[in-house]
Structures are given as C-alpha cells and as structure tokens.
Amino acid sequence: MTxxxxxxxxxxIGESLKQYAPQLSGTTLxxxxxxxxxxxxIVGTLNYLNANVLQKPCxxxxxxxxxxxxxxxxxxxxxxxxxxHDVSEVYKTEEHIDYILHAASIGSxxxxxxHPIETLDSGTLGTKHMLxxxxxxxxxxxxxxxxSEVYGDPDPKFVPTPETYxxxxxxxxxxxxxxxxxRVGEAYAVNYHxxxxxxxxxxxxxxxxxxxxxxxxxxxxxxxxxxxxxxxKLPVYGGGNRTRTFCYVTDAITGIFQVLFSxxxxxxxxxxxxxxxxxxxxLAKIIVELFENKVELNxxxxxxxxxxxxxxxxxxxxxxxxxxxVGYEPKVDNIIGLKRFITWAKDQDISxxxxxx
Ligand SMILES: NC(=O)c1ccc[n+]([C@@H]2O[C@H](COP(=O)([O-])OP(=O)(O)OC[C@H]3O[C@@H](n4cnc5c(N)ncnc54)[C@H](O)[C@@H]3O)[C@@H](O)[C@H]2O)c1
Numbered sequence: 001m002t003x004x005x006x007x008x009x010x011x012x013i014g015e016s017l018k019q020y021a022p023q024l025s026g027t028t029l030x031x032x033x034x035x036x037x038x039x040x041x042i043v044g045t046l047n048y049l050n051a052n053v054l055q056k057p058c059x060x061x062x063x064x065x066x067x068x069x070x071x072x073x074x075x076x077x078x079x080x081x082x083x084x085h086d087v088s089e090v091y092k093t094e095e096h097i098d099y100i101l102h103a104a105s106i107g108s109x110x111x112x113x114x115h116p117i118e119t120l121d122s123g124t125l126g127t128k129h130m131l132x133x134x135x136x137x138x139x140x141x142x143x144x145x146x147x148s149e150v151y152g153d154p155d156p157k158f159v160p161t162p163e164t165y166x167x168x169x170x171x172x173x174x175x176x177x178x179x180x181x182x183r184v185g186e187a188y189a190v191n192y193h194x195x196x197x198x199x200x201x202x203x204x205x206x207x208x209x210x211x212x213x214x215x216x217x218x219x220x221x222x223x224x225x226x227x228x229x230x231x232x233k234l235p236v237y238g239g240g241n242r243t244r245t246f247c248y249v250t251d252a253i254t255g256i257f258q259v260l261f262s263x264x265x266x267x268x269x270x271x272x273x274x275x276x277x278x279x280x281x282x283l284a285k286i287i288v289e290l291f292e293n294k295v296e297l298n299x300x301x302x303x304x305x306x307x308x309x310x311x312x313x314x315x316x317x318x319x320x321x322x323x324x325x326v327g328y329e330p331k332v333d334n335i336i337g338l339k340r341f342i343t344w345a346k347d348q349d350i351s352x353x354x355x356x357x
Contacts, residue, residue, distance in 0.1 A: 034062030035069025123181025206272030210249030240281030248337030
C-alpha cells in the first residue's frame with residue numbers, strides 16, 4: 001500500500017511512539033485483522049519502528065482470513081509473518097507472545113451484512129480464542145478493538161458519549177451482528193481480566209478514516225470521495241441530518257499504542273476526534289468543495305435498513321478518559337485529513353468499483 005501520503009503518516013506515527021521503544025524492543029506481537037485498514041497502518045508502524053527506532057526489532061505474527069482485507073496488501077519479511085487463519089477457529093502456536101492486538105472483524109456495514117454469522121463469530125468466538133491465547137502465553141497486554149457501535153443509537157442526553165453510557169442497541173436489528181458481537185467481546189475481555197487476570201484493554205473507535213481504506217468499502221468517507229472522483233452525485237442517506245465525527249488515522253494509531261502500553265486493564269476507552277460533529281449533508285458539502293468538478297448531492301434512503309431505519313442519529317465521543325488516562329490528543333483537523341485522503345485516493349485505480357447508492 002505504499003504511497004507518499006501513507007509513508008509520511010507512518011513516519012508521523014512512528015516518531016510519536018519513540019517513547020515506547022523499551023516496551024517494544026525484541027518482543028513478539030500477534031495482530032489479527034492485519035490486512036484491514038487499521039491493521040495495515042499498525043504493520044507499517046511496526047516496520048518503521050523496526051527500521052528506525054528499536055534496538056532489537058520486534059516480531060509480528062499477523063492472522064487474517066482475508067474475508068475483507070486483501071491478501072496482497074501484506075508481505076512477509078524477516079520480522080513479519082502473515083498467516084491465513086480465521087480467528088473464529090482456535091489458533092495454536094509454539095511462539096512466545098508478548099502483545100495481542102485483536103482487530104479482526106468486518107468494519108463496514110455493507111460487508112458485515114453480507115457475512116453476519118462470520119461477523120458474530122469473529123467478535124465473540126474470535127475474542128474468546130484471543131483471550132485464551134493471552135492467558136496461556138501470559139502476555140503483557142491485549143487490546144480488543146471494539147467499536148463506538150456498542151452505544152447503538154445514543155440518547156441525545158449522552159452525546160458526546162462517555163464510556164459509562166450503557167448504550168441503546170437492538171439485539172435483533174440489521175446492525176446486531178456487529179454491535180452485539182462487540183458488546184459480548186467486551187464482556188469476555190472484562191471477565192477474562194477479572195477471573196484470569198488477562199491484561200486486556202478495550203478500544204471503542206469512532207469513525208476512523210484515512211488512506212488505505214478500500215474505496216469500495218462503502219463507509220461514508222470513501223463512498224462520498226469515490227462518487228466525487230467519478231463525477232457522480234454524492235449519495236446522502238436519511239435526510240442528511242445524522243451526525244458523525246471523523247478521526248484521521250495517524251491520531252487513532254498513536255492512541256491504539258498508548259492504550260496497549262498502559263496499565264488500565266479491564267477498561268474501555270473511546271478513541272476518535274471530538275472536534276466537529278458533522279451532519280452527513282455538511283460532510284458531503286465539504287467533500288464537494290474539495291473537488292474541482294462541484295457535483296451535486298443526491299438525497300436517498302440508503303441501500304438497506306442498516307443505513308436507513310437503523311442508522312444511529314448522532315455519534316460524538318467524550319474523550320476525557322483517554323485524554324487524561326493515557327495523554328491521547330487528536331491533532332489532525334478534518335479538512336487536512338480529508339485532503340490527505342483525497343490526494344491518496346486520486347492515485348488509486350477506481351475503474352472497476354462503483355459508488356453505493
Ligand atoms: N475504522 C473504524 O473507524 C473503526 C470503527 C469502529 C471499530 N473499528 C474496529 O477496528 C478493527 C479494525 O477496523 P478496520 O477499519 O481496519 O476494519 P477492516 O474491515 O478494514 O479490517 C478488518 C480485517 O479483519 C479481517 N477479518 C475479518 N474477520 C476475520 C476472521 N474471522 N478471521 C481473521 N481475520 C478476519 C478482514 O479480512 C480485514 O482484513 C475492527 O475490529 C473494527 O470493528 C474500526
């Protein structure tokens with residue numbers, strides 16, 4: 001996935017993580033979902049740290065079944081080993097493991113609705129298997145990638161949403177396979193910590209975006225940018241009044257490592273960018289302004305109920321906990337992040353992919 005923008009991002013992240021070199025040097029990390037959007041950035045960061053910062057390189061074992069991630073996105077090297085494996089099956093290894101980052105899941109609603117049982121399995125069984133492995137290997141830390149979707153459609157009184165909000169989630173609705181699997185995964189993590197002392201931390205990302213996302217992934221930023229690149233009307237669902245906040249990937253990856261290396265076992269952390277809660281109409285208008293061709297908006301219901309009836313009205317994180325506990329601070333302004341994303345996107349081949357309407 002090399003591109004100048006991504007290389008600059010990786011350098012920014014790597015430099016911001018230099019302080020963790022002693023914890024990482026000579027260790028072995030197991031990363032699930034390494035071929036996904038965030039996974040590729042994590043691998044890039046670890047490659048950068050190996051080449052430029054660590055006294056003794058770290059070893060990275062990547063598990064991915066490539067249900068969404070693309071197999072050729074990752075290459076083995078002397079320190080990185082890529083293994084095709086479905087995390088809903090037990091993974092056995094003789095290797096010593098110091099850290100586990102469990103990111104395997106299907107992040108995009110369009111993809112997870114095509115594979116709802118697999119989504120349930122990776123969030124529940126996959127998480128249990130990783131916690132068992134963490135217990136067996138006595139890891140130093142395990143990070144579970146949960147989601148802001150554990151909050152469902154939050155009561156407006158709880159927006160910005162703190163970690164203490166219990167959520168408003170349907171267990172039978174179109175998003176349930178993803179949301180409820182993440183909630184069960186969190187319950188596993190907390191109880192493995194309490195019963196087996198597994199040093200598990202939980203991360204709840206709020207709409208992270210950046211280069212390296214699949215442009216056919218159908219999440220809102222890639223989908224709108226793809227439409228603008230193709231000169232098509234930008235599809236805006238649900239009247240355009242629903243809100244989200246957007247976090248550029250360099251901020252999120254830095255925060256991921258800050259939480260991984262912290263001591264806050266059994267704790268959930270929101271991660272995202274709390275500035276600029278945007279309506280989807282405004283996001284679409286901003287994207288139009290960043291292109292020469294000034295396409296129009298197309299207000300439509302959405303491709304299915306996950307985007308129409310069941311789409312949360314508002315999403316905005318309360319970031320007090322992660323800011324005060326681990327010193328996380330999102331730095332990248334939305335417009336700068338979007339410009340970086342668009343610069344990268346313009347160099348991608350979009351001839352065989354279509355806009356979701
Ligand atoms: N990007 C975001 O804004 C965001 C928001 C909330 C939560 N998250 C969570 O963070 C994690 C990473 O997100 P992402 O954006 O990189 O997602 P992604 O969908 O781009 O990547 C996930 C990766 O996991 C792999 N995978 C899925 N099921 C698997 C299985 N059973 N076994 C092995 N591999 C499997 C996929 O092939 C893919 O490579 C996910 O757990 C996601 O739910 C991300």
